[in-house]
């Protein structure tokens with residue numbers, strides 16, 4: 001599994017965990033709200049008939065359970081806001097306004113729970129939306145109050161109710177402003193985290209790559225070899241190496257300059273990368289020496305790959321650009337033998353290379 005896939009999976013897991021926590025918080029707040037309503041009903045302060053009260057509570061809980069099930073299903077994960085904070089808070093405005101309407105004496109205590117939900121959604125909603133929500137909730141409170149006063153004006157004190165509305169509205173707006181700040185902070189933090197992850201990825205890339213060619217460096221090649229050896233020892237999957245060395249490279253530097261030497265090294269890297277099979281590994285050991293690691297390849301298979309590469313590279317000409325006509329290469333091939341060390345298999349590949357060099361270069365030899 002590549003790192004992007006793993007990262008995406010982790011993000012989804014985190015998102016799911018956060019959603020679960022959000023769902024639990026909403027559930028707790030709504031349960032407290034129901035409990036308060038039931039207590040006030042027992043005290044005779046919730047001014048509804050048993051049927052109406054039951055109908056209202058059933059309505060609240062059916063829609064609440066539908067919301068929680070929707071979150072738990074993961075269907076909302078593809079939305080920009082998987083917790084559906086805006087629909088939730090709009091729904092809560094209605095629920096708290098309706099319940100507040102029926103509890104004259106304890107109105108403020110019931111609607112206070114609304115602030116807990118407001119705080120919860122502030123993690124998702126922007127400052128502007130939060131202020132909009134606060135204004136809307138204040139308007140809903142005012143309408144609810146107007147209806148209550150209209151119905152029961154004898155029992156109610158306009159000035160006390162108006163003062164409570166003012167307190168509710170002011171707290172609502174200050175929650176919205178603070179919540180907007182939290183949201184901004186969260187966004188800034190997420191952006192910083194993204195930058196940090198990008199930076200870390202760059203550092204990791206720098207640690208495993210060769211500067212000149214962008215290929216894997218010696219250290220990373222050795223790590224890959226360790227992994228291949230473990231796999232081969234455990235699962236008996238063969239792997240082979242091609243130790244590749246460009247011939248008479250010193251002459252290229254001497255005749256055409258160091259710049260040309262670098263250019264040849266880079267072109268060689270591109271040619272191999274374009275030609276190699278998915279799942280194979282190619283890197284630069286240093287200088288003009290390269291290593292091709294071929295998982296699931298036998299020595300004979302690797303020899304064929306080496307020969308194909310040698311022939312492909314021999315077609316690469318530089319004379320027209322003012323460089324060497326062609327540059328040949330020699331390859332030492334070695335297949336991993338059960339339980340031998342990485343050092344041993346590398347030494348055998350190096351021996352093959354030596355054989356290829358001493359036998360006239362421009363060839364591949366198994367060792």
Ligand SMILES: Nc1nc2c(ncn2[C@@H]2O[C@H](COP(=O)(O)OP(=O)(O)OP(=O)(O)O)[C@@H](O)[C@H]2O)c(=O)[nH]1
Nearest residue numbers: 245246247248249250251253258261262287288357
């Ligand atoms: N341009 C360039 N040259 C490099 C780099 N790294 C190593 N070299 C040069 O590569 C040359 C390698 O020379 P040798 O080890 O004698 O090998 P060779 O000339 O290819 O001879 P054979 O391998 O025997 O065919 C040296 O001159 C190094 O300076 C590099 O990054 N860029």
